[in-house]
Amino acid sequence: MTPFRILLAGAAMLLIAAGGGAWWWLSGPTADEVLPTPPEPPRLVDAPEYERCLQMLDEDPHGARSLADSWGMEGGGEGAAHCAALAMLSLGEAERAAEALERIATRSQAGIAARAAVFGQAGEAWIAAGRPARAHSALTLALALTPADPELLAERALASLALDRPAEALADVERVVVADPNLAEAWVIHAAALRRLERWAPAAESVTQALRLESDNVEALLERGIIRQAQGDAAGARSDWERVIELAPDGGAADLAAQNMALIEAGPARR
Numbered sequence: 001m002t003p004f005r006i007l008l009a010g011a012a013m014l015l016i017a018a019g020g021g022a023w024w025w026l027s028g029p030t031a032d033e034v035l036p037t038p039p040e041p042p043r044l045v046d047a048p049e050y051e052r053c054l055q056m057l058d059e060d061p062h063g064a065r066s067l068a069d070s071w072g073m074e075g076g077g078e079g080a081a082h083c084a085a086l087a088m089l090s091l092g093e094a095e096r097a098a099e100a101l102e103r104i105a106t107r108s109q110a111g112i113a114a115r116a117a118v119f120g121q122a123g124e125a126w127i128a129a130g131r132p133a134r135a136h137s138a139l140t141l142a143l144a145l146t147p148a149d150p151e152l153l154a155e156r157a158l159a160s161l162a163l164d165r166p167a168e169a170l171a172d173v174e175r176v177v178v179a180d181p182n183l184a185e186a187w188v189i190h191a192a193a194l195r196r197l198e199r200w201a202p203a204a205e206s207v208t209q210a211l212r213l214e215s216d217n218v219e220a221l222l223e224r225g226i227i228r229q230a231q232g233d234a235a236g237a238r239s240d241w242e243r244v245i246e247l248a249p250d251g252g253a254a255d256l257a258a259q260n261m262a263l264i265e266a267g268p269a270r271r
Contacts, residue, residue, distance in 0.1 A: 044110040044118070045079035053083035061090035078104055082118065089125050098125035102138055116145035120152050123159065132162035150176045150183070157189050166196035177206075184213040188220045195227055203227055218244045218253040225260065234264055 043050070049071045056064035065087035072080035085100035101122035105115050119142035126135035139156040146152065153172040160169035170193040176186040187210035194203035204227050210220035225240035241257035248254050 044082050044104070044108055044114050045077065047076075047079055049076060050079040050083065053080070054086070057083070057086055057090055061087045065091065078108055078110075085125075086121070089121075089128065094125050094129035095131070098122050098129055098131070098134065098138070101125055105138075105141070112145045116142045116149065116152065119145070120149075120155060123152075123155050127155070127159065127162075132159045135159040136163060148175070148179070150179055150186070154183075154186050154189055157193065161189070161192060161196065164196075166193045169193040170197065181209075182213060184210045184217050184220060187213065188217065188223050191220075191223050191227070195223070195230070200227065200231060204231075216243075216247050218248045218251065221247075222253050222257055222260075225257065229260070229264065238264070 049067070053064050053067045053071065056067065065084055068076070068080045068084035068087060072084065081100065082104050085097045085104065088094075088100065089097035101118055105118035105122060108115050108118065119138050123135045123139035123142065126132070126138055136156060136159040139152055139159060142152045143149065143156065153176050157169040157172040157176075160166070160172065169189065173186055173189045173193060176183060177190055180186070187206050191203045191206035191210065194200075194206060204224075207220055207224045207227060210217055211224065214220065221240045221244045225237040225244070228234075228240065229237035238261060241261050244257040245254045
């Protein structure tokens with residue numbers, strides 16, 4: 001799972017009444033939810049224990065945390081602390097993980113790229129914790145170290161959307177789609193920012209581009225449904241949201257698609 005997908009998995013687009021608009025909101029994980037970790041976490045140290053711990057994160061986050069804790073007591077230093085923080089994130093302890101990752105990135109003696117990536121992970125964790133202002137701050141620190149990193153720019157754009165700052169989000173994600181126009185998730189964020197600015201035609205073009213790149217991207221379908229509904233195409237919106245539910249019936253996007261359809265059914269008085 002890419003960092004874009006991690007963030008989008010924790011971000012919800014919910015239909016609202018005024019003008020058929022929508023906003024992004026970020027919510028923390030449920031108590032039993034296991035969050036994904038970045039596929040290739042940055043290497044802060046060179047140690048076999050560190051590599052083993054990182055490799056355990058996806059399949060056995062509890063084991064990774066136990067290994068990190070025991071290694072930390074034996075002098076594992078920031079490598080042990082980093083793996084422990086990522087295990088916390090995977091296990092749903094997003095706020096604790098975010099605080100730990102920020103501390104590690106601030107104090108680390110590792111290279112600039114690795115420190116920036118850890119600040120980025122802190123941003124992801126703050127997003128998962130429902131704290132977009134803290135996420136934006138962490139991602140700004142990351143971008144101060146690596147200003148052109150497309151994943152960090154896209155992550156900060158998501159945080160800006162959550163803070164109701166779509167113009168800032170658009171500025172960041174514009175740089176991403178110019179640098180690499182083949183990132184479907186970036187085009188979804190681009191579309192959401194344009195929609196929030198009520199720039200309907202370019203928003204529709206951006207989400208169409210996302211779907212050209214990935215025809216079954218559920219976040220793109222969710223977003224296109226919102227744009228279609230706002231433009232008076234309720235049938236098209238329903239078709240998109242039904243497709244989201246068909247593709248990922250157990251995901252958060254499906255829940256949001258169902259909520260959006262229920263709002264349409266309820267009519268203006270219930271929205």
